[in-house]
Amino acid sequence: MRVLIFWDIYGRLWRKAFIKEYQDLKEKHQADLCVVNIENITSGRGPATVHAQMIDNLWVDLMTWWDHIFDNMPDIATYFWKENCKLIRPANFIVSDKFPLPWDWYRIITSPSWKRLLVIQILWEVFMNHKVENPFHKITEILDSISQSEYDSCIVEFHRETTAELYGMANYLDGRVWLVYGTHTHIQTNDAHVLAWWTGIITDIWMNGPFESVIWATFESVEKRFLSWISKWKIMQQLKGKYIINALLVDMDDTTWKCTNIENISFTWKL
Numbered sequence: 001m002r003v004l005i006f007w008d009i010y011g012r013l014w015r016k017a018f019i020k021e022y023q024d025l026k027e028k029h030q031a032d033l034c035v036v037n038i039e040n041i042t043s044g045r046g047p048a049t050v051h052a053q054m055i056d057n058l059w060v061d062l063m064t065w066w067d068h069i070f071d072n073m074p075d076i077a078t079y080f081w082k083e084n085c086k087l088i089r090p091a092n093f094i095v096s097d098k099f100p101l102p103w104d105w106y107r108i109i110t111s112p113s114w115k116r117l118l119v120i121q122i123l124w125e126v127f128m129n130h131k132v133e134n135p136f137h138k139i140t141e142i143l144d145s146i147s148q149s150e151y152d153s154c155i156v157e158f159h160r161e162t163t164a165e166l167y168g169m170a171n172y173l174d175g176r177v178w179l180v181y182g183t184h185t186h187i188q189t190n191d192a193h194v195l196a197w198w199t200g201i202i203t204d205i206w207m208n209g210p211f212e213s214v215i216w217a218t219f220e221s222v223e224k225r226f227l228s229w230i231s232k233w234k235i236m237q238q239l240k241g242k243y244i245i246n247a248l249l250v251d252m253d254d255t256t257w258k259c260t261n262i263e264n265i266s267f268t269w270k271l
């Protein structure tokens, strides 16, 4: 089984770029399944229904999002309540009866060859604005609660700022899941490899957005903050120049369920 993962399609122009490139990349790399993150798709914020639907229409298999989950509530709730909604939420958000989060926190998706892939998202709270349940406890609880007869393999998306947590999580799950990949920093790391017990790992996939930017913003707009320490200066989206497409291509042996290959796809293009 081969899975293609796109992280973080960023804002208006980059939606356009992704829509233009997606089918070609999926065909070129002969991916069985495709997972796409859209946490910054609406002007750099969480998705509005219209944008979630736009990516859904491309026949992606699953969409994820993260710390920007509530940016466009209640609008996005329209999409969430749709039958066959393709979005899942972080599994370790704290929920209560007074604040229910009704949508799925994991999903099993099926490839054309009927291989079943369990996808789980976990969030960490260092440098984030959320309090979450301990991700290590939560991932154990989830994996213990789903019978292995229900899926063939599992990937875990770990959204966090620091590198140590990602390596901790990947080694914790080594041999139990097929892939642990990190996201959030908008910078790709050069460490894709396979661990001792055949779990694939990469610390960060990067984003699909403006290449000539400070992780998506114009340098001019963030410069004032760096020079003055005043955080109220408005940060502006970079809307011109090259865009960068980033994805992760991962192969799994269909009989042993081991990760056999993990590689970055990364290229820039002029809009």
Ligand SMILES: [Fe+2]
Residues within 6 Å of the ligand: 008, 039, 040, 184, 186
């Ligand atoms: Fe992001």
Ligand SMILES: [Fe+2]
Residues within 6 Å of the ligand: 039, 066, 067, 068, 159, 183, 184
């Ligand atoms: Fe994020």
